Amino acid sequence: MSEFTDVENNTELQFKFCWVTALRAEATPLIDAFNMKIVENKSLFPIYANEEKGHALVISGMGSIKSAAAATFLKNHLKINDHSAWINFGIAGFFKGPIGDIYQANKVVSKESGAAFFPGLRLSKLIPAAILFTVSKPENGYKEKVLYDMEAAGFCEMAPSFSCNELTYVIKIVSDTPSASSSLITKHLVRELIEKQLSKISDILAEIEILVEEEKKRLSIPNEVIEFEKRFKFTETNKYKFREIYRKWKVAFPSKRLDLSEFLNSQPKEIILRLEKEVLLNVEDWNAL
Amino acid sequence: MIETIFFEEEIYEHPTTERIRRALPRAGWVPIDRYQELFNKRHQNFKLQKKNPALILAKKYDNFVLPVPSGFGMDSHKNFYFSHMYNCLYDCKYCFLQGMYSSANFVLFVNYEDFFRSISEKIKKYKGQSLTFFSGYDCDSLAFDKLSGFANQALNFFNGLSNVELELRTKSIAIGSLLQREPLSNCVAAFSLSPAQVAKSLDSKAPSINRRISAIKQLADAGWKIGLRFDPLIYTSDWKELYSALFADIMNGLDPERIHSISYGPLRFPKKMYKKAASLHPEHKLFAFPMEETNGVVSYGTKIETQMHDFLKSELNNYISENKIFQCTI
Numbered sequence: 042m043s044e045f046t047d048v049e050n051n052t053e054l055q056f057k058f059c060w061v062t063a064l065r066a067e068a069t070p071l072i073d074a075f076n077m078k079i080v081e082n083k084s085l086f087p088i089y090a091n092e093e094k095g096h097a098l099v100i101s102g103m104g105s106i107k108s109a110a111a112a113t114f115l116k117n118h119l120k121i122n123d124h125s126a127w128i129n130f131g132i133a134g135f136f137k138g139p140i141g142d143i144y145q146a147n148k149v150v151s152k153e154s155g156a157a158f159f160p161g162l163r164l165s166k167l168i169p170a171a172i173l174f175t176v177s178k179p180e181n182g183y184k185e186k187v188l189y190d191m192e193a194a195g196f197c198e199m200a201p202s203f204s205c206n207e208l209t210y211v212i213k214i215v216s217d218t219p220s221a222s223s224s225l226i227t228k229h230l231v232r233e234l235i236e237k238q239l240s241k242i243s244d245i246l247a248e249i250e251i252l253v254e255e256e257k258k259r260l261s262i263p264n265e266v267i268e269f270e271k272r273f274k275f276t277e278t279n280k281y282k283f284r285e286i287y288r289k290w291k292v293a294f295p296s297k298r299l300d301l302s303e304f305l306n307s308q309p310k311e312i313i314l315r316l317e318k319e320v321l322l323n324v325e326d327w328n329a330l
Numbered sequence: 331m332i333e334t335i336f337f338e339e340e341i342y343e344h345p346t347t348e349r350i351r352r353a354l355p356r357a358g359w360v361p362i363d364r365y366q367e368l369f370n371k372r373h374q375n376f377k378l379q380k381k382n383p384a385l386i387l388a389k390k391y392d393n394f395v396l397p398v399p400s401g402f403g404m405d406s407h408k409n410f411y412f413s414h415m416y417n418c419l420y421d422c423k424y425c426f427l428q429g430m431y432s433s434a435n436f437v438l439f440v441n442y443e444d445f446f447r448s449i450s451e452k453i454k455k456y457k458g459q460s461l462t463f464f465s466g467y468d469c470d471s472l473a474f475d476k477l478s479g480f481a482n483q484a485l486n487f488f489n490g491l492s493n494v495e496l497e498l499r500t501k502s503i504a505i506g507s508l509l510q511r512e513p514l515s516n517c518v519a520a521f522s523l524s525p526a527q528v529a530k531s532l533d534s535k536a537p538s539i540n541r542r543i544s545a546i547k548q549l550a551d552a553g554w555k556i557g558l559r560f561d562p563l564i565y566t567s568d569w570k571e572l573y574s575a576l577f578a579d580i581m582n583g584l585d586p587e588r589i590h591s592i593s594y595g596p597l598r599f600p601k602k603m604y605k606k607a608a609s610l611h612p613e614h615k616l617f618a619f620p621m622e623e624t625n626g627v628v629s630y631g632t633k634i635e636t637q638m639h640d641f642l643k644s645e646l647n648n649y650i651s652e653n654k655i656f657q658c659t660i
Contacts, residue, residue: 147334148360159368162382163358165333170358206371207378252378259377259612288608292618320620326567327619330531 056119057095057253058246059127061112061200063192066228067131068100070235074242081118086111088118097121105151105175105195112196116203124256126208126249127200132216132231133173134180134189140221143238144188145245146173146211151194153177158197160209162252167244173211183219208252212245214238263291265299272301275309283309286316293323332477334358334384336368336435341389346440346479350387353477357385364388369416370433377610380421380434390414390439394448398464409462410452414439414480415469420501421534423616424562427468429603436469438478446487453494463488466499466520473502481507489514497557501536503545513553518590520557521546523580525572528564532616543580550588561595561658563638565619565630570641581649589650594642595658596635604628 062068068089071077075096077089090097097119101111112127135142147170149158163170172187174180175194183189193211200209214234217223266287275283287299304312332354339361341347351359362368365388398409416437417427428434439445449463465471465484475481481498485507488496497518498508508519524532526539537545550556558580566572599607601623608617622631629635639657646655 147358148336148362157362157367159336162378163334163384165358165382170334170360172360201373205375205378206373207375252381256375256378259610288612289618289620292613292615317620320618324620328566328615330527330566330615 055095055257056090056092056097056121056125057250058097059112059115059121059125059203060096060098061101061108061115061127061129061192061196062098062131063101063103063108063190064131064231065100066231067235068098070232070239071096071098071130071242074236074239084114086114088115090119101192103191105153105177105192105198107195108192109195109199112199112203121203122257122260123204124208124253124260125204126210126253127196127203128210128212128249129193129196129200130212131190131192131214132226132234133213134183134217134223135171135215136183136186136219138215138218138220140215140218141234141237142169142215143241144169144171144173144213144215146171146188146193146213148172149175149193149197149211150187151175151198154194156194156198158194160197160201160206160211162207164245164248167248168212168241173213179223181223188213188215204256208249208256210245210249212242263287268301269299269304269312273304273307273309273312279309279313282313283316286313286320289320290316293320332357332385332436333382334360335387336360336362336365336384337387338362338364338389341387341440344389344440346438346442347387349479350385350438350477362386365437368433369435369437370431372432374432376428376432376434383417384435386435386437387440388437389441390444394445395452395463398467408456408459409464410449411464411467412445412449413468414442414445414465415474415478417468418470419473420470420536422501422536423532423534423611423614424564424597424607426599426603426607428610429599429606430468436474438474442480442483446483449487453491458493460493460495462495462497464497464499466497470500470502471498472500472504472507475502475504475507479507482511485511485514485517488516491516499557499559501533501542503537503541505545505549508549508554509552513549513555515555518555518557519546519549520559520591522559522561523576524560524564525569525576527572528566532564539576539579546580547584550584554588555590556584556588557590558592559594560642561593562597563594563642564597564616565634565638569638573642574645577645577649586650589654591654591656592646592650593656593658594639594646596629596638598627598629601626601628 060071072089075091075094077091077096077098080090081088087100099111099115101107145164145168152174173193174187174189176189180189216226335357365386395410395412398411495516497520499520501522521542529539546556611617621628
């Protein structure tokens with residue numbers, strides 16, 4: 042275990058990017074580039090992270106099921122937020138060269154089940170798109186005009202449920218083609234291919250980060266609400282009502298603060314009623330703009 | 331600009347697909363089996379998807395034409411609606427589509443001919459009765475028209491049909507397909523409108539009210555029948571002044587004879603849709619108003635609705651006869 046924050050007791054971790062790679066060779070350039078440290082090395086799926094930079098990474102091993110399982114493990118182990126982006130990253134075969142080109146998969150098909158997935162928002166200005174087939178055995182025929190990997194379909198089956206489909210990405214670097222056999226792939230080559238694309242990867246992350254921040258803002262629960270919910274015993278129904286009326290109250294009175302000291306002897310229902318009353322009184326001056 | 335087009339392989343050779351292929355030569359084309367593979371699936375995020383929606387070209391197989399829900403307004407004609415598209419280029423905060431679909435991608439059903447066949451069947455079934463067919467329920471009738479070419483084909487179909495009316499409901503100023511031909515006596519170009527300040531805040535990506543009014547006047551001058559749709563009515567402290575000014579702007583220089591009908595309707599959401607829309611725009615004032623919920627419908631409440639109804643009816647009567655004014659209650 043590293044000096045990493047005690048994740049078991051920390052609910053404040055804010056990872057923006059969660060990487061799922063099949064091979065250590067695919068992970069190493071990312072671990073180095075984003076200065077990630079080992080967090081979990083006793084389980085089947087090693088986890089690396091850099092809390093400050095917002096990166097977490099899990100190495101799944103090869104295969105669709107392992108990719109889904111590793112993503113789930115990472116989600117649970119680091120208690121990843123539901124506004125984080127999930128990226129299945131690695132090398133892939135392609136029907137044409139050159140090797141080293143980077144693609145976003147806009148359609149992922151499991152050749153085993155036939156299921157199709159359409160991960161992510163298109164990042165067309167930054168990266169070309171291609172269809173990707175996830176196969177259960179290495180593909181050396183490159184019969185279709187698509188990328189080939191062994192993990193993405195499993196990842197796509199699971200990752201959208203952790204945040205949403207628009208924050209789920211499959212990004213692949215071409216490692217083998219009909220004229221560059223997969224037998225030539227070495228750890229060194231993988232590292233070299235990925236390192237050459239690190240600048241592009243940074244651009245892609247900057248684009249994804251905008252979406253992550255927007256979702257974070259939309260889903261965040263204000264500290265004032267958390268304070269009140271800690272101090273008062275809201276039933277589930279009242280918690281929902283409180284959050285709703287607080288949201289409306291805050292929009293109506295953006296500069297006001299909900300002061301705990303004003304409610305010390307109040308019941309949850311009374312807090313809700315008071316906020317409702319203040320919002321209602323404001324209707325006469327309502328400006329919908 | 332549409333960058334990615336998902337197409338059902340079955341309709342790859344369809345003339346509408348071909349038209350779009352010519353119009354968007356640089357888009358990425360991705361084959362699919364059926365549009366439901368990627369449209370409205372679980373875990374999709376409408377708001378994020380709206381940032382860069384893809385176009386899905388599909389074939390519709392059934393339910394081409396449906397009866398309009400009761401309370402839709404207009405008179406006692408038999409009314410039907412049809413949707414050659416799901417979703418809209420615009421991003422209006424109050425739009426029910428964001429509550430209905432988890433997906434913001436546009437679905438265009440390219441087999442217009444099957445819509446027209448189905449409409450013909452309805453006309454045959456209700457022979458001799460006045461029928462109105464509303465386009466633009468699950469989409470905007472004209473916003474996508476430069477690409478889809480739908481309006482022109484619809485106008486060709488409806489041209490000369492007696493006792494049968496077509497309403498093209500829109501916020502768009504893409505009126506070229508109408509202006510390039512003689513007006514159809516049985517077609518209504520119906521524009522959705524709000525006071526300019528309200529539209530500026532709520533009708534994201536849609537043409538400004540001034541441009542919509544200008545399009546209305548161009549069409550009216552060319553002889554087209556105009557529908558004015560004030561739906562939903564949006565409450566603000568100065569709503570009376572805002573709506574009065576809007577009516578004055580519209581009617582200034584517009585021949586009242588060209589107005590086919592005016593309808594208005596209160597802001598209302600089914601509870602589930604309201605919750606979803608509010609969760610997408612938690613910071614927007616539209617969803618911060620203390621709305622009332624009655625029988626699963628979220629609204630401003632009877633008091634405000636009645637005030638708005640009474641005012642609109644009386645104000646609009648200054649411009650147009652009462653029999654052309656309708657209230658929509660859904």
